[in-house]
Amino acid sequence: METVAKTSPIKTVNPFNNEFVKAFDVMSDEQVESKVALADAAFQTWKKTPKKERARLLHRVAQLMRFRKPQLEVLATLEMGKLLTESRAEVELCAAIFDYYADNGEKFLADRPLQTPQGSAFLSYEPIGVLLSIQPWNFPFYQITRSAAPHLMAGNTMLLKHASNVPQCAQIMEDIFIEAGFPVGIYQNLFIPGSKIDVLIADKRIKAVTLTGSEPAGSSIAAAAGKYIKKSALELGGSDAFIVLDDADLEKAAEAAVRGRMWNAGQVCVSPKRVIVEESIADLFLEKVKVKFAALKVGDPMDEQTDLAPLSSEKAVEDVMKQIQKALEQGATLIAGGHRIDCPGAFMEPTILSNIQPGTAAYQDEIFGPVFMFYKVKDEQAAIDLANDSDFGLGGSVFSSDDERAVNVARQIDTGMVYINHVTGIAPELPFGGTKNSGYGREQSPAAIYEFVNAKLIRVTTPENAY
Incomplete structure (x- = not known):
């Protein structure tokens, strides 16, 4: 591998005011090699570590995250701009996820008996080795947690390549694992550019890769993993449908739509991006949304009274503004917003586009x-058809006062998750993942822990029943 020059440090820039905060040197090839070797060596011991001990250490991580929550929430807000209240909730969620796998991991990984006419058989769930985790900036702790918690509990070791704009969040998580008592090498952070990822995936010591990111990034990672016959799990983009049926509580639906879309300044893969409303109630619903938009307080994300935070970076604002401009050039109608906010930082107005x-x-x-x-649609079937007319299939919502009707609609939507009378949410015990170009594999819930284990069949026979 070529040596990486330490002339392009990984930087923290506060998106609230675009001020530089801190920089980290890119790791040399020798440093990366040392970390891969350490992860591989640590796996040889970690895979034999009793599950109760793994669980004890995960519980300790959860305790430390709660104890250090004031520090962690400030770091997340400082580095990627989310509301402090959202950062606080993220830290609490992460602690709950670590506790969930600590509480349930041993049960999930227990041998599973199989019915067979003669003799006996069972599945033994065994870790596979070093995992490469590639994660984005929008939930700097949660994205780490939902890959690390199940897979470390399963007995794998992990190398993290986090987004380059959240280096302090990346580093402090490794510090917490060490403080919790995890053996050196079980979980390590890599400060490397994206250009080095393919080289890592090609390394025989790396057994699998998990990515949360964009559709192009997922395609690239899947191709690299496939080339070397390694398993991958991908959680990619989404363009979630938020369907409001004509019998919905419009006040609750409008509130959920606005809060859901403004969550993390709209930088959430499962936020309600395509709002699809039956035409008989569409105008009234839209008026409610516009009123709620007007009431949003834009400002310092450290201020707990702020409703709308900046985007994660100047580039993020510029990219979204280009998309809005292109939509207008292609015939869309601007109903509200559509401009940058005239103040320092990566702020933009809440925006509504129609006639797309x-x-x-x-x-x-x-x-x-x-x-x-x-989008206004004629009826329920038109809403379903529009929801499915997308390359993505991550989450979605259906609002109706009739649960049976809403569930029937949900069954017809081609997506990995559908929530009734709620935006797509997150809970440790519920699977998270999509279909179509939104990726494959599942995180959270019991399903996550089986993504990167070898479900080994062990068959017991005797001479009398052998076949």
């Missing part, structure tokens, strides 16, 4: 910012 036509960029692409794509 099939074949245009906005109709198919994900917009990662506080932008609604608003």
Whole structure:
């Protein structure tokens, strides 16, 4: 491998005011090699470590995250700009996920008996080795947690390549694992550019890769993993449908839509990006949304009274503004917002686009910012058809006062998750993942712990029943 020059440090820039905060040197090839070797060596011991001991250490990570929550929440807000209240909730969620796998991991990984006519058989769930975890900036602790918690509990070791704009969040998580008592090498952070990922995936000591990121990144990672016959799990983009049926509580639906879309300044893969409303109630619903938009307080994300935070970076704002401009050039109508806010930092107005036509960029692409794509549809079936007319299939919502009707609609939507009368949410015990171009594999819930284990069949026979 070529030596990486330490002339392009990984930087923290506060998106609230675009001020530089801190820089970290990119790791040399020799440093990366040392970490891969350490992870591989640590696996040889970690895979034999009793599950109760693994669980004890995961519980300790959860305790430390709660204890250090004031520090962690400030770091997340400082580095990627989310509301402090959202950062606090993220830390609490992470602690709950670590506790969930500590409490349940041994049960999930227990041998599973199989019915067979003669003799006996069972599945033994065994770790596979060093995992490469590639994670984005929008939930700097949660993205780490939902891959690390199940897979470390399963007995694997992990190398993290985090997003380059959240280096302090990346480093402090490794510090917490060490403080919790994890053996050196079980979990390590890598400060490397994306250009080095393919080399890591090619390394025989890396057994699998998990990515949360964009559709192009997922395609690249899947191709590299496939080339070397390694398993991958991908959680990619989404353009979630938020369906409001004509019998919905419009006040609750509008509140959920606005809060859901403004969550993390719209930088959430499962936020309600395509709002699809039956035409008989569409105008009233839209008026409620516009009133709620107008009431949002934009400002310092450290201020707990702020409702709308900046986007994660100047580039993030510029990219979203380009998407809005392209949508307008292709015939979309601007109902609200659509501009940058005249103040320092990566701020933009909450925006509503309508009259978005099939074949245009906005109709198919994900917009990662506080932008609604608003659609009026004739009836329930038209809502289902529009929801499914997307390359993505991550989450979705259906609002109706009739649960049976809503569930029937949900069953017809091609997506990995559908929530009734709620935006797509997150809980340790519920699986998270999508279909179509939103990726494959599942995180959280019992399903996650089986993604990177060898489900080994062990068959017991006697001479009398052998076949």
